[in-house]
Amino acid sequence: MSVGQTESKPAHQHLRRNPPIAGEAEAIAAAQAGDEKAFEMLYALHKRRVYSLCLRMLGNVAAAEDLTQDAFLQLYRKIGTFRGDSAFSTWLHRLSVNVVLMHLRKKGLPQISLEEALEPAQEDGPRKDLGARDLRLSGSIDRVTLERAIENLPPGYRLVFVLHDVEGYEHNEIADMLSCSIGNSKSQLHKARMKLRDLLRTGQRKETAV
């Protein structure tokens, strides 16, 4: 399998990300009518996914909680506009991504401008592996190790990697969200994967040395 095969997502992957949830449709209708208990149920059903998304995009617990709160407040205010054209979880997910990106733009962080200004410093970037002695990642990588490595990515790399490889967005969608070119999104993704490999290998070397 090639890394690029994320371009066409199989149906099972879509279902894995957006499985049907019993009682959700009724809760949405009730919440649209102003039922707070129904809204609380929607929160309970989706808080984990929204918070995990925020946390992975931001790499910071306090900010992720703040933006989870913002995302659900926006949901409360906008739920009346949900028409069911897409799965509710997909709609909420995109709303949450927009909340995070809006927050980053407001803070004026450079990672949203993905063009030249976003490029991490040369020393942070992936290096060519010419001459590497330990050729490949040894063994399997556990989830916690990978999560930690993602947290340690430079913010611009992390955004694109999380949106594409973890959340399954296409490059054209990411380019649209981040106001950058598709080519830039692809380039950032490749650099992010290279940097991750670097971080993971460094971690393995440290473990070996202990």
Place this chain on the structure above:
Amino acid sequence: MTGTRLEKPPMTNCADFQERLPELFETNANLSADEHLKSCENCTALVRDLEYIAQQAKLLLPIHDPSPGVWENIRSAIHSDSSQNNVNPSSAPPTASAPPTGR
């Protein structure tokens, strides 16, 4: 360089290959047929690792929960909204501000 099977591999081949790699991935090229990979253990390991990282990333499911205080804050804000504006979600106009659909 210890990673190649050739005694003196042409280094430019590795650099050239790695330069082309993002595009090769994006076009789903059959990398196993690539001439350079047949002779370069280093780049083969690189490709394998990058594929592995992408595969593992897809398996990262949402596992983190926000603290209970998050819901308390949301509920307070909703009540505050309601008392100030006497607005409930059903009265929100259907605007174009909804998130794009179609994923």
